[in-house]
Amino acid sequence: MTTTTTAPTSTAVLDASGVTMRFGGLTAVRGVDLTVNTGEIVGLIGPNGAGKTTFFNCLTGLYVPTEGKVAYKGTVLPPKPHLVTQAGIARTFQNIRLFANMTVLENVLVGRHTRTKEGLWSALLRLPGFKKAEQESRERAMELLEFTGLAAKADHLARNLPYGEQRKLEIARALASEPGLLLLDEPTAGMNPQETRAAEELIFAIRDKGIAVLVIEHDIRFIMNLCDRVAVLVQGEKIVEGPAEVVQADERVIAAYLGEPFEGAPGKEEAAEVEAAEAEAHSTTEGDDK
Amino acid sequence: MTKTTDTTVDTTKVSTAPATPIVPLPSAAARALAVAGSAVALVGTFLAWTWTEEFPGNLTVTGYPGGLQVLTLVGSLLTLLFAVSGYGVKGLRWLTPGGTNSPVLLSALGVLGTTGYALGAISYELGGLVNLELGAYVSGAGALLAVIGALGLPVDQPYDPSDPHPHLWGRIRHALTAPEPARAKELPSWAEILVIAAGFGVGLYVFAYGIGTEYSELFIGFLIVTGFGFTAVTRAGLLKRLSALTAKHRNVAMAAAFVAAICFPFTQTNDQYALIGANILIFATVALGLNVVVGLAGLLDLGYVAFLGVGAYAAALVSGSPQSTIGVQFPFWAAVLTGALASLVFGVVIGAPTLRLRGDYLAIVTLGFGEIFRITMNNLNGNSGPDVTNGSNGIPNIPDLEIFGFNLGLSHSVLGHELTRSGNYYLLMLLFTAIVVLVFRRSAESRIGRAWVAIREDETAATAMGINGFRLKLLAFALGACLAGLAGTVQAHVSYSVTPEQYQFAGSVPPNSAFLLAAVILGGMGTISGPLIGAALLYLIPAKLQFMAEYQLLLFGVALMLLMRFRPEGLVADRRKQLEFHETGQLDVPEDKSLPEGATGVAKAGA
Numbered sequence: 001m002t003t004t005t006t007a008p009t010s011t012a013v014l015d016a017s018g019v020t021m022r023f024g025g026l027t028a029v030r031g032v033d034l035t036v037n038t039g040e041i042v043g044l045i046g047p048n049g050a051g052k053t054t055f056f057n058c059l060t061g062l063y064v065p066t067e068g069k070v071a072y073k074g075t076v077l078p079p080k081p082h083l084v085t086q087a088g089i090a091r092t093f094q095n096i097r098l099f100a101n102m103t104v105l106e107n108v109l110v111g112r113h114t115r116t117k118e119g120l121w122s123a124l125l126r127l128p129g130f131k132k133a134e135q136e137s138r139e140r141a142m143e144l145l146e147f148t149g150l151a152a153k154a155d156h157l158a159r160n161l162p163y164g165e166q167r168k169l170e171i172a173r174a175l176a177s178e179p180g181l182l183l184l185d186e187p188t189a190g191m192n193p194q195e196t197r198a199a200e201e202l203i204f205a206i207r208d209k210g211i212a213v214l215v216i217e218h219d220i221r222f223i224m225n226l227c228d229r230v231a232v233l234v235q236g237e238k239i240v241e242g243p244a245e246v247v248q249a250d251e252r253v254i255a256a257y258l259g260e261p262f263e264g265a266p267g268k269e270e271a272a273e274v275e276a277a278e279a280e281a282h283s284t285t286e287g288d289d290k
Numbered sequence: 291m292t293k294t295t296d297t298t299v300d301t302t303k304v305s306t307a308p309a310t311p312i313v314p315l316p317s318a319a320a321r322a323l324a325v326a327g328s329a330v331a332l333v334g335t336f337l338a339w340t341w342t343e344e345f346p347g348n349l350t351v352t353g354y355p356g357g358l359q360v361l362t363l364v365g366s367l368l369t370l371l372f373a374v375s376g377y378g379v380k381g382l383r384w385l386t387p388g389g390t391n392s393p394v395l396l397s398a399l400g401v402l403g404t405t406g407y408a409l410g411a412i413s414y415e416l417g418g419l420v421n422l423e424l425g426a427y428v429s430g431a432g433a434l435l436a437v438i439g440a441l442g443l444p445v446d447q448p449y450d451p452s453d454p455h456p457h458l459w460g461r462i463r464h465a466l467t468a469p470e471p472a473r474a475k476e477l478p479s480w481a482e483i484l485v486i487a488a489g490f491g492v493g494l495y496v497f498a499y500g501i502g503t504e505y506s507e508l509f510i511g512f513l514i515v516t517g518f519g520f521t522a523v524t525r526a527g528l529l530k531r532l533s534a535l536t537a538k539h540r541n542v543a544m545a546a547a548f549v550a551a552i553c554f555p556f557t558q559t560n561d562q563y564a565l566i567g568a569n570i571l572i573f574a575t576v577a578l579g580l581n582v583v584v585g586l587a588g589l590l591d592l593g594y595v596a597f598l599g600v601g602a603y604a605a606a607l608v609s610g611s612p613q614s615t616i617g618v619q620f621p622f623w624a625a626v627l628t629g630a631l632a633s634l635v636f637g638v639v640i641g642a643p644t645l646r647l648r649g650d651y652l653a654i655v656t657l658g659f660g661e662i663f664r665i666t667m668n669n670l671n672g673n674s675g676p677d678v679t680n681g682s683n684g685i686p687n688i689p690d691l692e693i694f695g696f697n698l699g700l701s702h703s704v705l706g707h708e709l710t711r712s713g714n715y716y717l718l719m720l721l722f723t724a725i726v727v728l729v730f731r732r733s734a735e736s737r738i739g740r741a742w743v744a745i746r747e748d749e750t751a752a753t754a755m756g757i758n759g760f761r762l763k764l765l766a767f768a769l770g771a772c773l774a775g776l777a778g779t780v781q782a783h784v785s786y787s788v789t790p791e792q793y794q795f796a797g798s799v800p801p802n803s804a805f806l807l808a809a810v811i812l813g814g815m816g817t818i819s820g821p822l823i824g825a826a827l828l829y830l831i832p833a834k835l836q837f838m839a840e841y842q843l844l845l846f847g848v849a850l851m852l853l854m855r856f857r858p859e860g861l862v863a864d865r866r867k868q869l870e871f872h873e874t875g876q877l878d879v880p881e882d883k884s885l886p887e888g889a890t891g892v893a894k895a896g897a
């Protein structure tokens with residue numbers, strides 16, 4: 001609970017409205033509205049299969065939403081992943097998707113793709129700007145590796161990194177595209193408590209760089225520490241949104257996590273129980289996001 | 291280069307104390323036996339091996355080794371050097387910075403292989419063992435003793451602790467492995483460059499010798515000796531040392547390689563061998579172009595030879611051949627541009643609809659397009675379609691090129707050396723190879739090349755990183771097509787004529803789609819030297835062993851399967867794969883930044 005709400009004139013970075021995603025008869029995401037403002041860290045929680053990852057895929061253009069639109073800083077985004085990244089939304093993946101046979105540094109350099117312009121001719125003829133641009137990219141990439149604490153491993157293959165560092169590298173790679181909004185899909189899955197703590201610090205540091213963050217996470221303590229606002233997705237629908245403490249105590253959320261219809265829920269369950277259910281959900285989190 | 295040998299020798303002694311060698315001999319006796327055996331084999335090559343000159347290679351003369359004897363001689367010399375180096379002799383220690391004893395075993399096996407093959411071939415072709423003379427028995431026995439001695443030497447690295455007592459086969463395989471050499475002491479730059487030059491000189495000599503082998507027995511012996519010899523040199527750690535040097539002086543190494551390649555036609559007096567050289571270059575250049583598509587961008591293209599065909603047909607049509615339906619004669623540079631451009635356009639036209647497919651579908655569609663090209667060329671004959679290509683007759687009588695008044699069709703005398711027609715075209719093609727190498731290297735080491743590799747690794751993640759997947763794949767496809775077209779323009783002139791049947795999916799004459807792909811995979815995907823070496827082997831072996839032409843595809847298949855089983859990364863490992871080995875070896879070792887890490891760390895694709 002360090003520095004919260006440092007957004008005096010908060011403008012919407014992300015504005016998703018009415019996002020719906022149907023796979024045949026299954027509606028994985030149903031009419032979800034969500035805004036993220038500058039300087040905010042927003043959490044997105046929900047039981048397994050609630051449609052969180054699908055929602056991310058809709059935001060980033062990996063899926064074309066059946067309905068609804070996604071706007072970044074006021075402009076509606078076309079559902080093409082590279083254009084979304086170009087516009088300023090970067091993401092990480094729930095099941096790590098690094099370029100396994102490239103080095104750590106190269107992974108981050110790939111993230112710089114949209115922010116550099118050198119084309120094939122420039123590379124073949126080594127036109128004047130080429131060296132300089134390449135050098136700058138490398139410097140920026142190394143800065144990001146320093147920032148995420150991976151600089152010493154710049155020359156290692158991504159696949160040889162330990163799990164926690166692979167997650168960090170995904171973040172560094174996403175940051176390389178100089179986003180205004182970072183989407184993190186379960187950034188601490190599989191991490192031990194210390195690593196999770198370090199990840200929290202990292203996310204705060206990212207926010208302090210002026211990048212808004214939308215994070216999916218099952219670790220409720222992590223969400224409580226981190227987020228200014230939390231949205232809860234259950235069976236594809238956003239049922240609650242608000243400050244973390246409020247959401248945590250909300251009976252509908254508790255019911256959703258305990259798998260009971262919320263009308264009939266007694267409403268006296270405490271946060272501890274949510275956490276217990278949460279931990280259980282966490283232990284079975286091996287989904288696929290595409 | 292000599293610094294670390296003492297430690298290597300020491301560690302072998304320490305580590306091998308518990309592991310008994312395969313042949314139970316005291317190690318001193320074993321080494322003496324290996325030395326004596328290889329010396330005897332060497333002496334045997336100076337004696338007559340057979341009595342009649344019916345067996346090729348002149349093996350009847352005493353005091354002057356010829357033919358297959360030379361190969362045994364070279365092999366046993368190598369064995370002798372490695373074995374003596376194991377004594378820690380001062381001037382020879384640099385020979386074995388990696389393994390000390392496995393190179394002895396490997397080169398001894400090479401000697402045994404080639405000598406045994408020679409004796410078998412003599413007895414078989416002349417009808418019986420009676421045709422062998424004393425020298426043959428001397429060399430054969432020497433080789434056998436050397437192998438026994440080498441099997442008695444302690445192994446170079448301790449057994450895997452999880453399996454300390456492997457079975458015989460496991461122990462033999464283990465005896466052929468060796469530890470990586472430690473980092474070399476830095477030499478002055480000029481000395482390192484000299485080493486590189488010497489390395490490429492030896493390479494050129496071996497290659498030219500292989501091309502120049504006049505009968506298939508000699509070529510088979512050559513393959514055995516070079517195969518084992520090369521592995522022995524690798525196990526001894528010399529190759530690693532050399533590649534560290536080439537990685538450090540990349541441009542020098544590149545220049546040295548090209549100088550060596552330029553020297554090749556001057557070593558050949560026979561036009562036929564120079565033609566093999568030129569054809570290898572064409573094949574290798576196209577393979578390198580395919581490596582952009584397959585190795586970098588990961589697009590499996592099974593119809594790649596069509597692009598070579600488009601370039602060749604385009605060049606043939608504007609070559610001024612009397613049979614060309616256009617009947618114009620462009621200057622060569624314009625013909626090259628025409629060919630490259632035609633291929634480029636063809637590449638974009640095929641790529642635009644197909645590159646939206648992934649994986650298997652793309653492979654099938656490109657396979658189809660490759661065949662469609664060939665069939666179309668067959669049908670544009672005035673009967674089944676407009677007359678453009680003369681159908682199956684193709685476009686013959688393509689005139690020789692004349693560049694700046696230099697007629698490539700004639701022999702010229704350069705510095706006292708005769709440069710034949712094929713030699714001329716070889717040098718012209720070398721220029722194109724150089725261009726393609728440069729294009730490959732520069733594109734691979736750029737933002738575009740990284741994007742290609744990213745697409746190959748994980749296309750979804752790549753697009754999520756802002757890469758326009760379709761556009762970049764199309765770029766790779768078109769660039770690959772253009773490079774193949776470039777090679778095609780020269781090919782049309784080298785082979786005098788273009789016909790549809792030159793551009794098949796699989797056939798017995800190398801530049802076809804299946805062999806191109808095999809050259810890339812065999813050599814090593816994503817590298818520069820890999821496809822070049824792979825193409826050279828795939829061209830040379832069938833060209834030299836024509837007696838088994840019927841079994842060629844079968845043997846080819848078997849060879850590919852063996853390769854995929856034992857060395858899936860190809861002959862030349864990608865820098866990234868090298869790095870992987872490098873790292874796994876280093877995982878628990880503290881970072882050592884002061885040493886020339888760059889030597890292996892910065893080694894780019896194909897160094």
Ligand SMILES: Nc1ncnc2c1ncn2[C@@H]1O[C@H](COP(=O)(O)OP(=O)(O)OP(=O)(O)O)[C@@H](O)[C@H]1O
Nearest residue numbers: 023028047048049050051052053054055287288290
């Ligand atoms: N490509 C697809 N085709 C069909 N159904 C899909 C597809 N992707 C996701 N789904 C379905 O959509 C629902 C939501 O899945 P999603 O992965 O978004 O859940 P999630 O909230 O991320 O869950 P988790 O916490 O396990 O990661 C699931 O029922 C899933 O099976």
Ligand SMILES: [Mg+2]
Nearest residue numbers: 052053094287
């Ligand atoms: Mg998910």
